[in-house]
Amino acid sequence: MAIHVLHAAMEVPLPRRRVFAFFADAENLARITPPELGFRIRTPLPIAMRAGAIIDYTIGLYRIPMRWRTLIREWREDEEFVDEQVQGPYALWVHRHTFTDVPGGTLVRDEVRYQLPFSPLGDLALPLVRRQLRRIFSYREANVRALLLQSPAPQPLIPPAPALQNGS
Secondary structure: OEOOOEEEEEEOOOHHHHHHHHHHOOOHHHHOHHHHHHHOOOOOOOOOOOOEEEEEEEEEEEEEEEEEEEEEEEOOOOOEEEEEEEOOOEEEEEEEEEEEEEEEEEEEHHHHHEOOOOOOOHHHHHHHHHHHHHHHHHHHHHHHHHHHHOHHHOOOOOOOOOOOEOOO
């Protein structure tokens, strides 16, 4: 089974503590996820984010509802956290979020290591999955900016951001 890697990065002109707090609020995940995914948190809110926290939610891929359970495996306040799929559509999904001070704000980096199910047949869907992940992360970046900077919300269809990189 091949492990694929998605990298995304964005700079936000706000202090790291404020940016981290936005990502640490699980309710914001629904606000930065494309609406066509039908994202819904099933775990009672508010969720105390920390290492060991479990978050259950539902997403819809091509109108097929799927349950997803995430474990917050690592948590370093104001610096980074790692969420790992415990149950869901991927054979492997480990998402590391890091927050670094840069001149004028915060650099937010994402690294997602994932494996598709049903390998090697599942890998035939890799081009489609990569395109969908780029779309999700582009939407996410635009909405993070809109919500944190109080700018108008973007349109649902946003072209992929140049900061995204995929590797296998």
